[in-house]
Amino acid sequence: MSSLTASENVVKKLSLIDRFLPVWIFAAMGLGIGLGRAFPDLGSRLDTVKLDTVSLPIALGLLWMMYPVLAKVRYGELGSLRTRGKLFTTSLFLNWVVGPLLMFALAWLFLPDLPHYRNGLVLIGLARCIAMVLIWNMLACGSNEVAAVLVALNSVFQILFYSVLGWLFLTVVPGWLGADVAAFDVSMWSIAKSVLIFLGVPLVAGALTRVGLTRLKGEAWYEQRFLPRLGPTALLGLLYTIVLMFAMQGEKITRLPLDVVRISIPLLVYFVVMFASAFFLSRKLGFNYEETASLSFTAAGNNFELAIAVAVGVFGVSSGEALAGVVGPLIEVPALIALVYLSLWLRRRLFPTATNAVLPRRLGEGPFEESSR
Template identity: 45%
Template sequence: MNEEKQGPTPTSADATHDHDHNHDHNHDHDHNLQPPSKSAFHELGPLDRLLALWILLAMIAGIVIGNFATGAERVLQRGRFIGVSIPIAVGLLVMMFPILCNVRFESLHLVLRQKRLWRQLGFSLVINWLIAPFFMLALASAFLPDQPGLRKGLVLVGLGRCIAMVLIWNELAGGDGEYCAVLVAVNSLLQLLLFAPMAIFLIGVVRHDDDGVRLLTYSVVASSVGVFLGIPLAAAVATRLGLRRLAGETWFDDVFMRWLSPLSLIGLLYTVVVLFAAQGRHVVHQIVSVVRVAAPLVVYFMAIFFGTLWATRRLGFGYRLGCVQSFTAASNNFELAIAVAVATFGPDGDEALASSVGPLIEVPVLLTLVYLVRGVGRRWDWREG
């Protein structure tokens, strides 16, 4: 695989040998490839198509339960697992596992041998782990100078590099599926190593937030990342490699994943309901805070996306690689941000509130960007290099 290779975007379920078999045929169309024109909205599944609506309804349901169900907050806080209540911990683990099962771990060793991949990885690392987190910190400081809790929640969102919906956005926009799978896998591993020290550095060192340093210890953050990313990641690797070998690739892709995939959305919605039920009264009195969190998030998604898209264009990347890099940079792992915020600061803290608003804003904004990047690609006549 290299930057010149193009063709129909493979999904995360495609077998590696299918890509090799079709390479020569796809090469004939390299210079004619155009951004797809079919509606991105209608290409989403029935559940993902209305994800923003489901999240909004889940938030409303949680607020209603928290305000009107007697004793709901006390019940939802029973039992602790790595600092998180058992009901919330279950939801966090369930929503991460199906997403990670879609990553093609079995082909990574082949892809990583390609020299051109390392240029893409280097570019991605700079954007995802240097520029994006510091940009989110700057926005949080500018928009929320008087709200340290909300600010810390946004910093956690900025550190969570997307390993989930980016696969969907990239496919809808016509990006390179294999490069996207590699970046997702690399970011999954890097989050285990970098999330905790960078969170402490940005909140404690850069912001000089003494309260944040006191609560946001390395052991707490590393434990949260290790459990809520490490456990589902290890389970996903074992499940994908094991079942594909025992039951076959076709059964795994067409049967098992079709059954498993909806559990991610169910886990996300369940987690949002429980989170907002646990802090229902708090949210009602913090509507202004929710709106204030939304503003820097919108600016972040738009600026990072189009800044990365412009940079890839100037560097001579093709349309498909530009899509991969831009959506990877602009998307965030809000599931992990929620997990760390809840484990570190508690479910009723402003940090958990800020991280929970993330998916409500990200989904409609990123879907809009799918439409925009298609239009930009056609307007620029952006073909493959």
Template identity: 50%
Template sequence: MSDDVVGRLSFLDRYLTIWIFAAMAVGVGLGTVAPSVTRPIQGYHLVEIGLILMMYPPLAKVDYGKLPTVFRSTRILGLSLVQNWLIGPTVMFALAIVFFGGVVPGLPARPGFFLGLVFIGMARCIAMVLVWNDLADGSSEYAAGLVAFNSVFQIFTYGVYVWFFALFVPELLGLEGLAAGIDAFDITPMQVFQAIAIFLGIPFAGGILSRIVGTRTKGVAWYEETFVPTISPVTLVALLFTVIVMFAMQGERIVGQPSDVLLIAVPLTIYFVVMFFVSFAMGRGIGADYSTTTAIGFTAASNNFELAIAVAVAVFGVGSGVAFTTVVGPLIEVPVLLGLVNVALYFQRTYDWRGYTTGRLGSPAGDPPKGGD
């Protein structure tokens, strides 16, 4: 992994995987030594409060004024829609079926892990994608526009996607064992929609209000350069708090079955890699330049783990296998996506991007593209 790429990450982002591992260890130790400590946390709904705080900074960072950027380029919008809302969910669903659907000999149905992957796959990235895109010299304009679009779009579609892939399709395919296991969770579409309304709706409204008030009273420069960096660590703190509590409640299980983390990591790694290469190929295939291709590629290859964790905890509880699966997500995403940043930079150096349509809106094809030879 390139030292230059790692060096450009913030201190918190650079060691995110280590922080999560440390939080897991603290949680397991806490659950073993003092398991009763989780009771007051649950009683005061501290986890739910932490999850809302976890979702707030990414949504406050989004510049929703970038939406016209996406809508002015119908090709990029269409490609992003296909990648994020058709290919991505389908690929994750297929991986969830293969690994946890009970269709492969030797791999029994694991409804909790299956639902966890579905929750992850349906949540499109709105936060870390901006980090990966920046490290890979992608178009910040398109990345911001696509993130803004996905932020709004998933409010209205996430519940529908979870219902369709988690509850409807398994029965449609005749996967009786998996469907029966899912039914045992007694999950209803209304539970999912209620969780989205709380854990995405509240921070989404707060994020928009913060941007409107902050930029109008203090200016855009203050908001982007002072306010956003100040609130950014809240996401990590809230995430680590959630991880500690979750693993405190599942300490005995984690110690007894450490292979579960590795088992969940396999389909997640496959998903990130497949989505990146497919999306990158599609972007180059429509004639987009390097910076635009990179932006749409990382947008499609990343996921909104904050949302997946929040909904899983709200619907199934902190100690559920579904919530456990979702929290493994960021643990795997960080090292894999950092590796893909280096792959993208390799593509930038290796391929001739001259003649491809530039990511700068309104510029004609043939302009010197970002990163071209």
């Protein structure tokens, strides 16, 4: 009896929510635009109470969409860093040197006349992968252990370096290139403050949730019972935030549909180039397929929730930077699904000894052995 090959039905292994994420985002955009037209003063009402510089209703959405994904991170896996130094050094190089530089170059290449969108892409390039990448890694049959450690590592590095690199790539480097950055007035502290609020708070909450509940109920209960219920609510936080954002700036979006296309093009190029570079560098360094896939997807994936939160906190909810952040997950889902197919195809071509690997039938279910048709 034959079973499905690795490259078939990848989309079916996604949950219904993840499979149609772009549809939900488009629907949230449409609802937000409709609310904005029906209630023209909604923006001023939302700004009545603020958390720092962000409307409190929107700030709550930003915090909530970050919390579930950070509760998934296995922070305890960081202890294994000592045993795989070469692997994790490569990941840090890809995530914190290659990724930001590539996105910066693409932003300036494709959007030289649109600095606000360009800044939004830079913020995306600096927001490295977190929990969503575990889905792509699992579908591509990468190493769950390696991916878990890399996600935890990047979460810590984002706290330490996001504000420094944000200030560097938004103000210092453009200044060296002769660009006029005076209008942006972006300080390192303004970025750091948004990171501390919208990444630091949910990261601490997520870590405390994992530690507390695993001690009380056990790791198996936390992974198999609690997270499947908590995880999907992150999408609700994202969609809620998008509805409010588009209610406040929907009129501008309907007037500038081509801007969304222009933002999408460098994002698509980024995903493909980043994945391909990481994949072939990892193979050149002698990593096996499972390690190579994990490195490649964690290098190509981004934390759009953080990019949106920082863009809103620093530049405002109706800014072009915030719009660029919202376009990000629209492009990421179909692009990363395509890269899962590419990864499985490359596995058969470049790692023939890995073709009998154990594959998940669906996320969260038991494995089955892949056999040829």
